[in-house]
Amino acid sequence: MxxxxxxxxxxxxxxxxxxxxxxxxxxxxxxxxxxxxxxxxxxxxxxxxxxxxxxxxxxxxxxxxxxxxxxxxxxxxxxxxxxxxxxxxxxxxxxxxxxxxxxxxxxxxxxxxxxxxxxxxxxxxxxxxxxxxxxxxxxxxPSIANSPLVIAMPQPKGELVRQRGPLGWGEILGLSGRQGWAGFGRPEWGRFTFGKDNPNLSTSGLAATIATYYAAAKRSSDLTTSDLADPEVTRFVRQIEANVSHYSDDSVELLRDLAEADLAGAGAGDMSAIVMQEELVHLYNEGGLSPRQEGQERGPRPKVPLVAVHPEEGTFNLDHxxxxxxxxxxxxxxxxxxxxxxxxxxxxxxxxxxxxFRDHERQASVELLASVGAEPAGGLTYFAPPNPAVVETMLDGWSTLRKKANILIALDTSGSMQAPVGDRTRFQVASAAAAKGLALLNSEDRVGLWSFSSETSKRPDGPYREEVRLGDFDQKRINSRIAGLHVAGDTALYATVRAAHKQVLERYDPQRINAVVVLTDGKNEYARDNDLARLLADVTLDPRRPVKVFCIAFDGDSDFATLDRIAKASSGKAFDATDPAMIDEAFVKLVSSF
CATH class of the missing domain: 3.40.190.10 (Periplasmic binding protein-like II)
Structure with missing residues (x-):
C-alpha cells in the first residue's frame, strides 16, 4: 500500500x-x-x-x-x-x-x-x-454530544465585553494593539492578549483557527482556498494571532495552572481570554480543574469564574x-x-x-448556561465544517501567520550532564532533543543560546556564557555550538535564569512571544546566588512586558518543584522530563508554546 x-x-x-x-x-x-x-x-x-x-x-x-x-x-x-x-x-x-x-x-x-x-x-x-x-x-x-468554541474571560472582563453588545472575533481578539483595555475604559488592565492551543496539536486550537478564518472571510460556510489567499483575510488572521500570549499544547493544563493561580490570588497573568470548548469553562467554574485533595471528585470553585463570550459572526462546534x-x-x-x-x-x-456538554441536538442545559453565561438572544450561529483540503491549506499557512517568538535558550553544561543514560550521556540525549525541538521552530523566530554551569577553567569569568547572540534564527549555528560545548562545573541555576530573563527584557519585542527556555538536570548548586525568593520576585510577570520562563527538568536529579515555581512566577510552564526517555516529548510540547 x-x-x-x-x-x-x-x-x-x-x-x-x-x-x-x-x-x-x-x-x-x-x-x-x-x-x-x-x-x-x-x-x-x-x-x-x-x-x-x-x-x-x-x-x-x-x-x-x-x-x-x-x-x-x-x-x-x-x-x-x-x-x-x-x-x-x-x-x-x-x-x-x-x-x-x-x-x-x-x-x-x-x-x-x-x-x-x-x-x-x-x-x-x-x-x-x-x-x-x-x-x-x-x-x-450523528453527534452524541456537542460543545461550541467560546472566548472565555475572567468574569469582570467578560462582563465588560458583553455590555458592549454583539462583538465579532476581530473586535474581541483583535482588541489589543497599543490601546488594549483602554478602549473599554480600563487602561489599568493593559494590553489584551489571549491563550490559544496550537492548532497542530489540539482540536480546540484547530477549531479556533478555522473560526478565525471564517470571521475574516465574512461567511459561515463554503470556505475556499481562494478565501485563504485573500490579503484582507491574511491581515485579519495575522492581527488575531499577534495578540496571542503564548500557545499551549493542552488547554486543560492551561486551565489547571489558571485555577491554581486563581486560588493563590495570582490572577490570570497577562492573558485576558482563552479560546476553548464551552465544556471546559463549565468544568473550570465548577472546580473540576482546581487542585483537589485525594479522594475528592472536584476541588474548590475558583474565586474569579470564567464567562463564555460568543462572537457575533458565529462559532465552530465540536460535534463528537x-x-x-x-x-x-x-x-x-x-x-x-x-x-x-x-x-x-x-x-x-x-x-x-x-x-x-450540550446534548446531541446542541441544546444547552439550564445549569450549563447558569455556569458559563447566557448565550445570545437568538441562539448561537455555527460555522459549517470546511472541506478537509481547505483545513490542510489553512494549517500550512498558519505557520507563517502565527505570532513569532523571541527566545533565549539556557542549556545546562554542569558536570552531572556527563552521567550515562543508556549508551549516551545526559548531555548527548539533551543535545539531540534540543536539535529536534529547534527544527520545529519558525524560521522567522529570533533565538539565542547560552550555556551555564559554574565558573570553570574554560569559562572563568562567570557561570553562564552567550554562545549565540539572541537574533535571527540560525539553526545550523546553534546546533554546531551545542555540539562543541564543554561539560563541567556545578549548576548555577538561579544566577543564569535571572540574567537570561534580564537579557530578554532588554531585548524585548512587543510583537513577539518573549521567553527564556531553561534545560537542566539538577538543582541550584551555586553559593554566590542561592536566593530563590529574590529570583521569583525578579521573574514575576510584568503584564506590560511579559517575559515567560519555560523549564525542562531533565533526569531524576532535577529539582522539578523549584523549576515549576520559577516558571509559574513568570506565567510560563515547567515540563517534567525527569524520565530521560520523555525529553523528546517535552521539547515538542515546549515548542508548541511558540
Missing amino acids: APAPPRARQWLPYTAAVTAGLLVIVGAFVLVRQRDAGSDRPRADCAVRLDVNSSTEKAALLVELAKRYNDSDRSLDGGGCAQVHVSALNSGRATEVLAAGWSGTGLPQPQVWLPTSSLWTGQLRLLDEAAGRTPQTPDRY PFVVLPSADERQRVAADDFLAFLTEDDQQASFARLG
Whole structure:
C-alpha cells in the first residue's frame, strides 16, 4: 500500500516535521492506557463484542456509560445482546493509526470511533483518498454530544465585553494593539492578549483557527482556498494571532495552572481570554480543574469564574460524532445502532450535561448556561465544517501567520550532564532533543543560546556564557555550538535564569512571544546566588512586558518543584522530563508554546 503524499499529512500534529525516529506523544497525539468497560456480570447470551475508541476528554464518561449499557437488559434486533468495550486515544493519534491500519497501539481495533470533532473524520478521509484507499469515513455522522468554541474571560472582563453588545472575533481578539483595555475604559488592565492551543496539536486550537478564518472571510460556510489567499483575510488572521500570549499544547493544563493561580490570588497573568470548548469553562467554574485533595471528585470553585463570550459572526462546534467504521460486521453494526440509541437517551445525555456538554441536538442545559453565561438572544450561529483540503491549506499557512517568538535558550553544561543514560550521556540525549525541538521552530523566530554551569577553567569569568547572540534564527549555528560545548562545573541555576530573563527584557519585542527556555538536570548548586525568593520576585510577570520562563527538568536529579515555581512566577510552564526517555516529548510540547 503506497504511503500518503507528504502534503496530505502535513496538517497532522508535527507528523511530517518529526520524522527521525521521534514518537510524538503530545497534545492530540497522546496515547493513553486502555480503559476497559467490560461488565462485572456479563450475560451469557451477549455474543456480540463491540469495541469503541473514544477521544480522551470524554473517555472516562464513556467507560461509565458502556458499563451501564452492559449491565442493562437491552436486546438487539434479531436477538441476543452486545458487550461494549471502550478504549481511549486522542483524536489526532486515532486518525493517524486508522489511516495506517490500526497497528502499533496495543488497543483492540474499534468498530466505532468517537473523536472530538468531524474535522478528524474529514482528515482521515483525505489521508485515505491520498493513499488510494476506500475512505473509512465518507459520510456525515450523528453527534452524541456537542460543545461550541467560546472566548472565555475572567468574569469582570467578560462582563465588560458583553455590555458592549454583539462583538465579532476581530473586535474581541483583535482588541489589543497599543490601546488594549483602554478602549473599554480600563487602561489599568493593559494590553489584551489571549491563550490559544496550537492548532497542530489540539482540536480546540484547530477549531479556533478555522473560526478565525471564517470571521475574516465574512461567511459561515463554503470556505475556499481562494478565501485563504485573500490579503484582507491574511491581515485579519495575522492581527488575531499577534495578540496571542503564548500557545499551549493542552488547554486543560492551561486551565489547571489558571485555577491554581486563581486560588493563590495570582490572577490570570497577562492573558485576558482563552479560546476553548464551552465544556471546559463549565468544568473550570465548577472546580473540576482546581487542585483537589485525594479522594475528592472536584476541588474548590475558583474565586474569579470564567464567562463564555460568543462572537457575533458565529462559532465552530465540536460535534463528537458517532462513527461506525468499515471494520464492523453486520451484527456489530446492529449493536452500534443500539449503543447510539442508548447514548442519546435522556439518562445518558444528563451524564454528558453534568460534564458541561450540550446534548446531541446542541441544546444547552439550564445549569450549563447558569455556569458559563447566557448565550445570545437568538441562539448561537455555527460555522459549517470546511472541506478537509481547505483545513490542510489553512494549517500550512498558519505557520507563517502565527505570532513569532523571541527566545533565549539556557542549556545546562554542569558536570552531572556527563552521567550515562543508556549508551549516551545526559548531555548527548539533551543535545539531540534540543536539535529536534529547534527544527520545529519558525524560521522567522529570533533565538539565542547560552550555556551555564559554574565558573570553570574554560569559562572563568562567570557561570553562564552567550554562545549565540539572541537574533535571527540560525539553526545550523546553534546546533554546531551545542555540539562543541564543554561539560563541567556545578549548576548555577538561579544566577543564569535571572540574567537570561534580564537579557530578554532588554531585548524585548512587543510583537513577539518573549521567553527564556531553561534545560537542566539538577538543582541550584551555586553559593554566590542561592536566593530563590529574590529570583521569583525578579521573574514575576510584568503584564506590560511579559517575559515567560519555560523549564525542562531533565533526569531524576532535577529539582522539578523549584523549576515549576520559577516558571509559574513568570506565567510560563515547567515540563517534567525527569524520565530521560520523555525529553523528546517535552521539547515538542515546549515548542508548541511558540
